[in-house]
Amino acid sequence: MNLLPKSSREFGSVDYWEKFFQQRGKKTFEWYGSYLDLCGVLHKYIKAKDKVLVVGCGNSELSEQLYDVGYPDIVNIDISEVVIKQIKERNASKRPQMSFLQMDMTKMEFPDSSFQVVLDKGTLDAVLTDEEEKTLEKVDRMLAEVARVLQVGGRYLCISLAQTHILKKIVGYFSREGWMVRVHQVTSSQNQTSETEPQFSLPVFAFIMTKFRPVSGSALQILELCAQEQGKPVRLENTERLAEAVRERQRYAWLRSQLNRKTGPGSVSLDLCDGSSGQPRYTLHVVDTPTVKLSRDNHFAIFIIPQGRETEWLFGMEEGRKQLAASAGFRRLITVALHRDQQYQGMDSIQAELSGKVMELAPPGLPAQQQVPFLSVGGDIGVRTIQHRDCSSLSGDYVIEDVQGNDKRYFRRLIFLSNRNVVQSEARLLTDTPNRAQKKRKKDKKKLRPVDAPENPPGPVSQPIDKGFLCCEHHKAMIAGLALLKNPEMLPEAALSLLVVGLGGGSLPLFIHDHFLESHIDAVEIDPSMLEVATRWFGFTQSDRMKVHIADGLDYVTSLAREAQSRYDVIMFDVDSKDPTVGMSCPPPAFVDHAFLQNVKRILTPEGVFILNLVCRDSGLKDSVLAGLKKVFPLLYVRQIEGEVNEILFCQLQPEHRVATPELLEMAQALERTLRRPGKGFDSTYILADMLKTVKIV
Numbered sequence: 001m002n003l004l005p006k007s008s009r010e011f012g013s014v015d016y017w018e019k020f021f022q023q024r025g026k027k028t029f030e031w032y033g034s035y036l037d038l039c040g041v042l043h044k045y046i047k048a049k050d051k052v053l054v055v056g057c058g059n060s061e062l063s064e065q066l067y068d069v070g071y072p073d074i075v076n077i078d079i080s081e082v083v084i085k086q087i088k089e090r091n092a093s094k095r096p097q098m099s100f101l102q103m104d105m106t107k108m109e110f111p112d113s114s115f116q117v118v119l120d121k122g123t124l125d126a127v128l129t130d131e132e133e134k135t136l137e138k139v140d141r142m143l144a145e146v147a148r149v150l151q152v153g154g155r156y157l158c159i160s161l162a163q164t165h166i167l168k169k170i171v172g173y174f175s176r177e178g179w180m181v182r183v184h185q186v187t188s189s190q191n192q193t194s195e196t197e198p199q200f201s202l203p204v205f206a207f208i209m210t211k212f213r214p215v216s217g218s219a220l221q222i223l224e225l226c227a228q229e230q231g232k233p234v235r236l237e238n239t240e241r242l243a244e245a246v247r248e249r250q251r252y253a254w255l256r257s258q259l260n261r262k263t264g265p266g267s268v269s270l271d272l273c274d275g276s277s278g279q280p281r282y283t284l285h286v287v288d289t290p291t292v293k294l295s296r297d298n299h300f301a302i303f304i305i306p307q308g309r310e311t312e313w314l315f316g317m318e319e320g321r322k323q324l325a326a327s328a329g330f331r332r333l334i335t336v337a338l339h340r341d342q343q344y345q346g347m348d349s350i351q352a353e354l355s356g357k358v359m360e361l362a363p364p365g366l367p368a369q370q371q372v373p374f375l376s377v378g379g380d381i382g383v384r385t386i387q388h389r390d391c392s393s394l395s396g397d398y399v400i401e402d403v404q405g406n407d408k409r410y411f412r413r414l415i416f417l418s419n420r421n422v423v424q425s426e427a428r429l430l431t432d433t434p435n436r437a438q439k440k441r442k443k444d445k446k447k448l449r450p451v452d453a454p455e456n457p458p459g460p461v462s463q464p465i466d467k468g469f470l471c472c473e474h475h476k477a478m479i480a481g482l483a484l485l486k487n488p489e490m491l492p493e494a495a496l497s498l499l500v501v502g503l504g505g506g507s508l509p510l511f512i513h514d515h516f517l518e519s520h521i522d523a524v525e526i527d528p529s530m531l532e533v534a535t536r537w538f539g540f541t542q543s544d545r546m547k548v549h550i551a552d553g554l555d556y557v558t559s560l561a562r563e564a565q566s567r568y569d570v571i572m573f574d575v576d577s578k579d580p581t582v583g584m585s586c587p588p589p590a591f592v593d594h595a596f597l598q599n600v601k602r603i604l605t606p607e608g609v610f611i612l613n614l615v616c617r618d619s620g621l622k623d624s625v626l627a628g629l630k631k632v633f634p635l636l637y638v639r640q641i642e643g644e645v646n647e648i649l650f651c652q653l654q655p656e657h658r659v660a661t662p663e664l665l666e667m668a669q670a671l672e673r674t675l676r677r678p679g680k681g682f683d684s685t686y687i688l689a690d691m692l693k694t695v696k697i698v
Helices: 008-012 014-024 035-045 062-068 081-091 123-127 133-149 164-176 239-259 318-328 347-359 436-445 473-484 488-493 507-515 528-537 553-561 594-602 619-632 661-675 688-692
Strands: 052-055 074-078 099-102 115-121 150-160 180-187 204-210 222-226 234-236 268-273 280-288 300-304 332-338 374-376 384-392 396-404 410-416 423-428 497-501 520-525 546-550 568-573 584-586 604-616 635-640 647-652
Touching: 035 062, 035 115, 035 150, 035 180, 035 204, 052 062, 052 133, 062 074, 074 081, 081 099, 115 123, 115 133, 123 133, 123 150, 123 164, 133 150, 133 164, 150 164, 164 180, 164 204, 164 239, 180 239, 222 239, 234 239, 239 268, 280 318, 300 318, 300 347, 318 332, 332 347, 347 374, 384 528, 396 528, 410 528, 423 507, 473 507, 473 568, 473 604, 473 635, 473 647, 497 507, 497 553, 507 520, 507 546, 520 528, 528 546, 553 594, 584 619, 594 604, 594 619, 604 619, 619 635, 619 647
Parallel strands: 052 074, 052 115, 074 099, 115 150, 180 222, 300 332, 300 374, 497 520, 497 568, 520 546, 568 604
Antiparallel strands: 150 204, 180 204, 222 234, 268 280, 280 332, 384 396, 396 410, 410 423, 584 604, 604 647, 635 647
16 A cells, blocks of 8 residues: 655645545554654653643654653644544543644644643654745744744754755754754664654654743854764754754765665775764774675674774775775675774773674674674784874874884874875884883983973984885885986996985985985975974985975976986986875876976986876876876886885886886896895895886886
8 A cells, every 4th residue: 555645745735644544544653763762862851741742643652652651741733634533532541631633733723832842753844845935934834833832941852854954944943043952863764663664764863942032132053963862962063064963974874774785885984983072083994795605603893903004005995905804704894993083992992882883884684693703903903103293384284103013013104184094104113112212201200290291292203213114115116216227236336316306204315315325316395394304203314415405396397497407317206296186196287297297308317217106096197197208208117006006107218228128127136136235224125126027118
């Protein structure tokens, strides 16, 4: 039997509801949940002695159940004569004090201030079906009548799906009148009480509007949100923020409904925020692997990513997480990243905090009472120590942090908070624990330190940096590109002239400086804050062979090109883009503009090599960049960094000097052997031949 209207406008029709209740008969109909779903919020705001008006009561049992648990003074009204007759007959002997009246809620017959509570379960949603003028006028009359019959201090409890137009109307209307507006999320699409009733993808909300005495002048807006029925309310600054908070919960409910299907949406992600601050505390990625053969114990698992390792390919990239899920052998795996601005007590406390929420994301068919394992690397949550945070006028907020790697070694990282999942610079520490020297100083001086003094006062870096170790794979590949120069076996003693655009933590130019002892390096950095970061936190120092120029790389190269003199054997670009709307995050598009590339060509020696770090997810844009480079540099090699988006481009001017791949390998091996001579301090893990073995000639 189809009892739903042909169009939403019929919800406001008397004829539709008369026909609806005639066809439905005595079977009750519960919009938006039953008494058990709603009792938590109802008991919070309705007192046993209150006189309650239920508008649009229908044949719901909600009033009867409230009456039975101690709320005797309830008046029910509905526009349908049929349904009023039905429920009068149903309650005549059992609930003699409760009254039922056929009445239009836009023209109620009660005196002013007759009730302490007006309860509306789905009625406003049924009336406010669109935003046409006629509909809005009817709703205004309804809300005005609700306001009229309520006493000062009384409450209008409206149970609603809170669609955008309804939220806009109800919050706007009552906040303008100076009422307090509080919103509770009371149930979700998973909590419907009857499989025969409509299943809503949206969660159900309760709006509690409290009537205040009118005051002269502009009314003070009091807007609050309770994420849970018994949760502590959070004050919000305006109606727009309240609307966004409701939409966030609606999106989460939709996500849950999708994840509860046998064929889910694939990989999805969401942030779980701290209830008091509203700041992200956990980032969850849900990964389904349909190919895993199900058994009782492999439906579902949670993987806690150790702090500081969320940027690794296995955890930070979708393909990596898919590989992790397949290796773990679970049909659904949720990876959990911990945010750097939050405090965590350990694996047990995280498990206790997350258990309820992650079970909402469990796959369909999970056996009852199934134990869901929490997994991690090494069984702990890792170590992250924030050493410094600051704000650059060019790069925005950034942090310097020490993290523990998978080999228990510690690494220092520079992170721009505008792109917090990308490591801008990284260096390995020589000490086996972070901040050991500072910890010792703190212990020695703990009794003497004033209570308001910072725990980590500004000062020089206490941990020495392992300058012979390159952490970034793309830096290793860029160094290996020096094998393209003439006579690479002579490189460590060759008098090379290099230009490095993009300093960051300074690891790349510092490595070249320390291992190519006759090299002269000009490093160009647009952000003066980065030079301070590199010097103070990453062991970077200038010398007579290495100078840093604070300038825009575009202007610096263009200025040199005007002199029309080749001066650099090697030019390296490792520059990030600040514009997230472009499909290329490194370098900025202006660095691969044809006119600018011509300037790069003018300052490169004829047998030199131009090395560019390219990060581009737009295949069309990448093809365009490669084609543009080929027009200026006839010889072009591309080196894909395994497990990363980075590609290193090696560009040279003279096609007649094209070198076959086997010869490239020999050159790289010669360079690698030379740099590994005793006393050079070159880490033996650098096999430069491997850096070039997958080079592709474009």
